[in-house]
Amino acid sequence: MVRDVDSRKIDEAAVDIDRHEPHANLIADIGTLFGVRDRAQALIAAQRAELARSLAPGRPGGGLKVLWWDSETKAPFVGTCCGAPAMMLEAVGARNVFAGVQGSWANVSWERAVAADPDVIVLVDASWDTAAAKLRYARASSALRGLRAVREHRVVELPFSDTTPGVRVATGIGLLADGLRRLAAAPAP
Numbered sequence: 001m002v003r004d005v006d007s008r009k010i011d012e013a014a015v016d017i018d019r020h021e022p023h024a025n026l027i028a029d030i031g032t033l034f035g036v037r038d039r040a041q042a043l044i045a046a047q048r049a050e051l052a053r054s055l056a057p058g059r060p061g062g063g064l065k066v067l068w069w070d071s072e073t074k075a076p077f078v079g080t081c082c083g084a085p086a087m088m089l090e091a092v093g094a095r096n097v098f099a100g101v102q103g104s105w106a107n108v109s110w111e112r113a114v115a116a117d118p119d120v121i122v123l124v125d126a127s128w129d130t131a132a133a134k135l136r137y138a139r140a141s142s143a144l145r146g147l148r149a150v151r152e153h154r155v156v157e158l159p160f161s162d163t164t165p166g167v168r169v170a171t172g173i174g175l176l177a178d179g180l181r182r183l184a185a186a187p188a189p
Helices: 007-019 024-033 037-055 084-092 110-116 131-140 169-185
Strands: 065-071 077-079 105-107 120-125 155-159
Touching (some): 120 131, 155 169
Antiparallel strands (some): 065 077, 077 105
């Protein structure tokens, strides 16, 4: 029997995914729903520890402007103000070039992406739309290949499963932090 769980809290907790540490409230509520509160708390503790390790050397984003390119080429589908990408970029200290666009995701024009002139591009790697395919597209595009992030290969590739709200977001933040540190350590071209 499930007690002490208000189903509205689960919906509210989903908002926590977008702005607070990776969805601890949601995990706790789901653990309560399924009678595995201790396991949920252990997972929350493990994710907090993983985040602490990932960010202990500091937040490597240092105000970098980042384009989070999830999918599509006609009009790129990008992370915007209020979703997991925004939370992940905030965690590492980077700025989302589309933070002013409402919602978690949106299609934007390439003209807007070029005008934003990102310092770094995050490429989401999914089996149906690989990071490699997006990078090939960017290098072949006369408009995109002129972006410093494309010219200098200032790209961080992240597995799709680590970029959506879920139990792998903490891992995704660590991979993002590692990727930004790798770029910072790379010699200038």
